[in-house]
Amino acid sequence: MENKKMPALEMRNITKKFGDFVANDNLNLIVQKGEVHALLGENGAGKTTLMNILYGLYTPTSGDIFLNGVRTNILNPKIAIENKIGMVHQHFMLVKNFTVTENIILGKEKKNKLGKLLLRKSKKDIVALSKKYGLLVNPDDKIEDITVGMQQRVEILKALYRGADILILDEPTAVLTPQEIKELGIIVKNLTAEKKSIIFISHKLKEITQFADRCTIIRRGKLIDTLNVTDVTEHELASKMVGREVNFKIEKKKANPQKPILKIENLVVKNNMGLVAVNKLSLEVKAGEILGIAGIDGNGQSEFVEAITGLRKAESGKFSISEVDLTNKTPREIFLNKVAHIPEDRQKFGLVMDFSVKENFILQTHSYAEFxxxxxLKNKNVEDFANKLVAKFDVRPTNINKKARDLSGGNQQKVIIAREVTHDPQLLIAVQPTRGLDVGAIEFVHKSLIKQRDEGKAVLLVSLELDEVMNIADRIAVIFEGEIVGIVDAKKADINQLGLMMSGGKL
Ligand SMILES: Nc1ncnc2c1ncn2[C@@H]1O[C@H](COP(=O)(O)OP(=O)(O)OP(=O)(O)O)[C@@H](O)[C@H]1O
Ligand SMILES: [Mg+2]
Incomplete structure (x- = not known):
């Protein structure tokens, strides 16, 4: 007999140790049927670890899991899936050159008696599922050709195709545009209407108050509280999570812009499909200012940044740093001209995941006399340097020999930022620098960018978060279809006006 009041999930006294390090310390989590339950905590608090335990990727050091009241040993993901648990990871796990359908059915292919794949039947099931929950996808598209938002839908469909009743979404909105976030909100509603339970990890407090019914807060592996979201404000959530007051709005002095450092003239760059992505773009970033690029995802931002960091060829036009022409030079040459880069994809371009924290700190500089x-290698020097950065940038845990792979997402980002600003750049290019960071860490990154500016560096901030651009930048350039459609003074910027420009409307 199924008990209506029985929670869908109870995780009881879960502890997980990695060596001496306690990532989860006697945690309790109860999730009801049809509820959206948010997990909130700083970077490295232990959210993903707890979910990896639920999904059978890690075995807890101690503690028990109950599904619909029944104690269940989840030894591996296969058992998790059999028990109707689905997980959409913080970093997607799709096969890039497979189609949507192939990815969804992977490992669960329907075959006839002769072992022939019943692709058409699978496709029909997928279309039916996607209609039911409003997860529109094209089953024949290849993963590499679709947006991140679409890829996420594929991940959700994949879990639903396997019959998930408890769906873990690990920072699902970190990579989405505002429009896609709204759509995800509707999808989540459709799922809970069918009595599915959603565990929703997010650093965006606004989303938690909008999407979730209840919220469990963990800090440094320990349970702080579980509360009804309607009873709290965003500020209360933030201070519970961090254990102190958090400033949402950063104080900054008036900018003191000097001579231009980065000069871009008529830059043209093509995308992977050979189409013009950046169209005769001209722009200047001065020493002592933060220039923010605002725009909706996919309007040429990535190709633009790749071109000026040497990762993609410019078709025509040019750019220079302090009058040195660097068009179509290698990333190394650009780096040597004192350009620092906090890349959009930190796992692909920012870090070598199997290197330790200390090795990642000296990726570009290991051959310098200092090291x-x-x-x-002068090990002592490298270690002193690494320990200094870890302390200064609050990387947790403070172990410099830990592999980058084993750091939480937010702490990986701190490692990159620490390394890049320590090079004493003339120009700092920061792309989505706070994606996936907790509010405390965001405050830290924003202060770091402003500090760079106040030290006379030129800072180029490319972000999909309009709030971030408006708070941090001194001037805002709006990009639309690869062109800068307007530049406004951030102090006078109006959110509606910017929104209009971002979607192609003229002033
Ligand atoms: N396989 C592992 N080996 C060693 N330490 C690990 C491993 N996985 C996680 N950790 C550590 O456990 C802690 C919790 O990490 P976790 O990924 O759960 O954090 P999180 O709350 O998801 O953070 P974020 O918001 O940054 O994603 C971190 O300090 C991390 O370094
Ligand atoms: Mg995480």
């Missing part, structure tokens, strides 16, 4: 003597 190297006739090809041998």
């Amino acid at each position: 190297s003597d006739k090809g041998f």
Whole structure:
């Protein structure tokens, strides 16, 4: 007999240790049927670890899991899936050159008696599922050709196709545009209407108050509280999570812009499909200012940044740093001209995941005299340097020998920022620098960018978060279909006006 009041999930006294490090410390989590339950906590608090335990990726050091009241040993993801648990990871796990359908049915292919794939039947089931929950996708598209928002839908469909009743969404909105976030909100409603339970991890407090029914807060592996979202404000959530007051609005002095550092003239760059993505773009970023690029995802931002960091060829036009022409130079040459880059995809371009924190700190500089003597690393110097950065940038845990892969997403980002601003750049290019960071860490990153500016560096901030651009930048350039359609003074910027420009409307 199924008990209506029985929670869909109870995780009881869960502890997980990695060596001496306690990532989850006696945690309790109860999730009801048809509820959206948010998990809130700083970077490294232990959210993903707890969910990896639920999904059978990690075995807890101690503690029990009950599904519909029945104690269940979830030894691996296969058992999790059999028990109707689905997980959409913080970093997607789709096969890039497979189609949507192939990815969804992977490992669960329907076959006839002769072992032949019943692709058409599978496709029909997928279309039916996607209609039911409003998860519109094209089953024949290849993953590499679709947007991140679409890829996420594929991940959700994949879990639903396997019959998930409890769906874990690990920072689902970190990579989405505002429009896609709204659509995800509707999808989540459709799912809970069918009595599915959603565990929703997010750093965006606004979303938690909008999407979730209840919220469990963890700090440094320990349970702080579980509360009804309607009873709290965003500020209360933030201070519970961080354990102190958080400033949402950063104080900054008036900018003191000097001579232009980055000069871009008529830059043309093509995308992977050979189409013009950046169209005769001209722009200047001065020493002592933060220029923010605002725009909706997919309007040429990525191609633009790739071109000026040497990762993609410019078809025509040019750009220079302090009058040195760097058009179509290598990333190394650009780096040597004192350009720092906080990349959009930190796992692909920012870090070597299997290197330790200390090795990641000296990726571009290991051959410098400070760190190297006739090809041998000066270990003591490297370690002193790494320990200094870890302390200064509050990387947790403070172990410099930990692999980048084993850091939480937010702490990986801190490692990159620490390394990049320590190079003493003339120009700092920061792309989505706070994606996936908790409010405390965001405050830290924003202060770092402003500090760079106040030290006379030129800062180029590219972000999909309009709030971030409006708060941090001194001037805002709006990009639309690869062109800068207007530049406004951030102090006078109006959110509606910017929104209009971002979608192609003229002033
Ligand atoms: N496989 C592992 N080996 C060693 N330490 C790990 C491993 N996985 C996670 N950790 C550590 O456990 C802690 C919790 O990490 P976790 O990924 O759960 O954090 P999180 O709350 O999801 O953070 P974020 O918001 O940044 O994603 C971190 O300090 C991390 O370094
Ligand atoms: Mg995480």
